[in-house]
Amino acid sequence: MGTPTAGTLSTSAASPRRDGESPVVVDARGVARSFDGRGVLHDITLQIRRGEFVALLGRSGSGKSTLLRILAQLDTEHDGDLRVPERRAVAFQDSRLLPWARVLPNVLLGLKDARSRARGEALLAEVGLADHARAWPKTLSGGEQQRVALARALARDPELLLMDEPFGALDALTRIRMHRLLRGLVARHSPGVLLVTHDVDEAVLLADRVIVLTDGHLSLDEPIDLPEVGRRSHPGFTALRSRLLTELGVGDDDH
Numbered sequence: 001m002g003t004p005t006a007g008t009l010s011t012s013a014a015s016p017r018r019d020g021e022s023p024v025v026v027d028a029r030g031v032a033r034s035f036d037g038r039g040v041l042h043d044i045t046l047q048i049r050r051g052e053f054v055a056l057l058g059r060s061g062s063g064k065s066t067l068l069r070i071l072a073q074l075d076t077e078h079d080g081d082l083r084v085p086e087r088r089a090v091a092f093q094d095s096r097l098l099p100w101a102r103v104l105p106n107v108l109l110g111l112k113d114a115r116s117r118a119r120g121e122a123l124l125a126e127v128g129l130a131d132h133a134r135a136w137p138k139t140l141s142g143g144e145q146q147r148v149a150l151a152r153a154l155a156r157d158p159e160l161l162l163m164d165e166p167f168g169a170l171d172a173l174t175r176i177r178m179h180r181l182l183r184g185l186v187a188r189h190s191p192g193v194l195l196v197t198h199d200v201d202e203a204v205l206l207a208d209r210v211i212v213l214t215d216g217h218l219s220l221d222e223p224i225d226l227p228e229v230g231r232r233s234h235p236g237f238t239a240l241r242s243r244l245l246t247e248l249g250v251g252d253d254d255h
């Protein structure tokens, strides 16, 4: 494995957000990863800007989680150049809350700033859990635990929010509610977002842009030019959904 060039983007102070010119919060050039000599990611070049919501689709084993872990810098054993901001947050399919800490301390975990508490409380209110600040995680439903995990991620005011199948374990109705919540949170807090999902509908409903990994190669990178409201009933939704299913090797008839 070669030595990666990893840098830190500092975007918050210098560049105010401008249409189409928001600061870049992921700048990956030629990123590659092998395990035991087997290439899993090949020559990934990808930029994500602050405020942009990117969905990452791919078949099982295509390298999605590997890429997310690299962008989170949980895995630094890659080739190529990567720049991501210091202020980044990751959410996984399981909420990974500490069972021995109540909800608010979970949200505030690792934050030392005296103003953090107020921010944590405000975020709990935003995710509809103001009354649960003193609850133990195990007393919450799966959806509530994921809402706490989102509050925890946003408490760091991340410039980059990375999510790996965050709603994968939730029932269909809870997922729909989480989609609405997430869109609102992202609109208000404006991080750059990379959402790994298996779910084509989820990708097309939520994202501004969709990328597809095929056997470790970025095989598609496309803006989603659909209205935010009424997206599912827009004719463009069905068309893009079909194209993505084809790209993923699943015909509409199989679905």
Ligand SMILES: Nc1ncnc2c1ncn2[C@@H]1O[C@H](COP(=O)(O)OP(=O)(O)OP(=O)(O)O)[C@@H](O)[C@H]1O
Binding pocket: 035, 040, 058, 059, 060, 061, 062, 063, 064, 065, 066, 067
């Ligand atoms: N630590 C590791 N050691 C060896 N191989 C690994 C490791 N991590 C991932 N791989 C391999 O890399 C490939 C891509 O895995 P990855 O988890 O990134 O895929 P994925 O697209 O996220 O899959 P899924 O949708 O099933 O979660 C797989 O073949 C996997 O076995």
